[in-house]
Amino acid sequence: MNVILLEPIDSLGEAGEMVTVRPGHARNWLIPQGLALPATAANKAVLDARLAQRARQLSERKADAERLKELLGEAQIEIKARAGEERIYGSVGNRDIAEAVEAAYNVEVDRRKIDLPEPIKLLGEYTVPYKPHHEVVIELKVLVSAEEE
Numbered sequence: 001m002n003v004i005l006l007e008p009i010d011s012l013g014e015a016g017e018m019v020t021v022r023p024g025h026a027r028n029w030l031i032p033q034g035l036a037l038p039a040t041a042a043n044k045a046v047l048d049a050r051l052a053q054r055a056r057q058l059s060e061r062k063a064d065a066e067r068l069k070e071l072l073g074e075a076q077i078e079i080k081a082r083a084g085e086e087r088i089y090g091s092v093g094n095r096d097i098a099e100a101v102e103a104a105y106n107v108e109v110d111r112r113k114i115d116l117p118e119p120i121k122l123l124g125e126y127t128v129p130y131k132p133h134h135e136v137v138i139e140l141k142v143l144v145s146a147e148e149e
Contacts, residue, residue: 001022001038002019002038002039003026003036003037004017004018004037004039004043004044005017005019005035006036006037007034009035018044026038061133062133064132065136066136068132068136069132069136071107072107075101075105075140076142076143077097077104077140077141077142077143078145079092079100080147081144081145081146082146082147083123083146083147087123088121088123088146091120092119092120092142093119093120094112095111097116097128100142109130109132110132113131114128114140115129115130116128122144123146124144125142125143125144126141126144127140128140128142
């Protein structure tokens with residue numbers, strides 16, 4: 001059975017490709033999950049419209065990410081934490097950084113796109129990459145300092 005893929009599938013192909021699969025796989029998995037459509041002329045026209053709309057959305061997201069990069073390009077975020085000599089009590093994670101950026105610059109930041117390999121547990125200055133788009137990387141300068149008592 002010929003189907004048109006709506007999403008990229010590792011074992012089959014990319015979105016927009018017409019592939020041949022077994023009828024049961026198409027009827028029982030691909031079509032009900034919204035991953036593919038039967039290969040008809042009408043569905044091909046629908047797919048072309050969806051792909052054009054998706055391309056517009058992706059270009060808009062990239063433009064938004066570029067504007068955000070201009071705004072946050074030289075940003076320095078200061079986070080106050082309870083600390084002893086050098087170590088902080090607890091840690092500073094993605095959520096803390098996202099909240100500090102939102103409070104300081106009044107922009108919405110997706111904490112899942114902050115690339116912090118492990119939580120920050122020491123006082124100091126860190127450079128943390130934020131990836132709002134796969135082609136745009138913003139280097140956030142995060143200063144973790146001790147909270148005044």
